[in-house]
Amino acid sequence: MKKIWVSLLSLSLLAGCIGDEFDTDLIVDDVNVTSGVILPLAHTTVTMGDILSDQTDMIKYEDDNIIFFSEEDSVEYVGINDFFRFSEASLSNLPFNYGIFNIQEVISLDNSIAFNIPDATVNTVEMDYTISASANGLADPVLLTITFPSANPGETIKEIDIELDNNQSSSQSFTNDRIELTDNELPLSISIKPKNDAASYPYTTGYISISFGDFELKYIKGTMAENAVQMERNTYDLDFDVLEDIPGDVEFKDPRLSLIFDNATPFEGLIVPNLTGQLDDGTVIDLSSPVIELPACPIDEDVIRYKYELNRDNSGVVDFIAKTPTNLIYEGDLVLNPGATNKNEIELNEDDRIYVGYGVEVPLDLKLNAMLDEEVVELEDIDVIEDITDARLVFTSENGFPLAAKADLEFYDDDTQQVLETIEVNVVKAAIVNSEGIVTEKVSHTEVIDLSDSQIKNLNESEEIRIKASLQTSDYDNGTSVVFLKSNELTIKLGIKGQIVQNN
Secondary structure: OHHHHHHHHHHOOOOOOOOOOOOHHHOOOOOOOOOEEEEEEEEEEEEHHHHOHHHHHHEEEEOOEEEEEEEEEEEEEEOHHHHOOOOOEEEEEEEEEHHHHHOOOOEEEEEEEEOOOOOEEEEEEEEEEEEEEEEEOOOOOEEEEEEEOOEOOOOOOEEEEEEEOOOOEEEEEEEEEEEEOEOOEEEEEEEEEEOOOOOOOOOOEEEEEEEEEEEEEEEEEEEEOOEEEEEEEEEEEOOOHHHHOOOOEEEEOOOEEEEEEEEOOOOOEEEEEEEEEEOOOOOEEEEOOOOEEEOOOOOOOOOEEEEEEEOOOOOOHHHHHHOOOOEEEEEEEEEEOHHHOOOOOEEEEOOOOEEEEEEEEEEOEEEEEEEOOOEEEEOOOOHHHHHEEEEEEEEEEEEOOOEEEEEEEEEEEOOOOEEEEEEEEEEEOOOEEOOOOOEEEOEEEEEEEEOOHHHHHHHHOOOEEEEEEEEEEOOHHHOOOEEOEOOOEEEEEEEEEEEEOOOO
């Protein structure tokens, strides 16, 4: 919106078009001139639909109403690797005596690895993982075989062979193994034999350590108690350039920011979001939000979508959107299965996740009181400026926008670096609105400014006209929030008429 007003104001001030191609009838005809000039004269009619025509990806219309929107779902998720958190598990410094190899070829040990899985009991898991083994105190290299009796049931028994030398380690990675656990423990068998044949072995003790890590769960079967999960910090771009073009002190009446959840798990959840936004200058602002209750996915459904709307009544979204942050920073805590209400054994695969997204809807219903950035019109290339001896500025408008525009026009002398003259202009007056902020009547306005001799002299001597414009919505002083509609229309005619003296 800022762009359209700046463009219209600039058009009114010597954009370089001179001649009969413009609608000269709009100029007041009682300027007493014998030879005259018309500088630039524009006749423009625009609607809100025209102004927003290049923003179709971020705007939707509900009848005549305009809504800025952006929605991005499934941008982050938490899944079984967050719910069932396997910590690295190990068997450390398992001792064996080399002297036993004098009487038998292999030393066999039965053991188990206990997995630390907070708030859950797992019976079956399918996962990728890494096994690492190391040894110390070895008198000679050994061959280590690890057997998982409960891995991949119905298939060939899982055996892993690792060669170990003293003070060295070795790792192997595996994918898509399905393993049955007992009370979160994995039973395993270990066999150790010397790599090289020897006539006799010393009666010394060697030590072997085995560890599991790098877990990536693909499927899980088990039960889960109340489970606290931290949702990682993520940053999402708020692609709302059109909002950034609305300057100054703006307050939207009914902006809405939705948190979108797709829950494919049978668990309810409590979500405590921590939402912040970042401005162009790096400043971080908070967006308050209540705790959100997430419903469980019904048994007969694959996923349930839940959209929680942050509005002016339950959050700080009004101030948040008004500051037009460039992105939304999201993190938070999730309590899954609060109160352990779901005590059933469940099965989840890697696609059974809770996805998080966001959506923003901002109806163009607002209050605005703003100064625009200063604009400069260069006069140096318009030779006729220095010859003007009698001039009148004329601004004519028929405004159906609930918005007024004023401007200070400063004649600036580059040599002295001084403002020689300041002229206040009511470019357009705001349309009349009802109690709901909807335009009920267009307002016509003509602003005629006869330049005095001293003002013309200052114009002749100026190299620039600096435009300091301001915008204010209809009935702003009474706190009215106005509604911009697609059909709102503005017609504006702009021009200067004056007498010149030709220098021969």
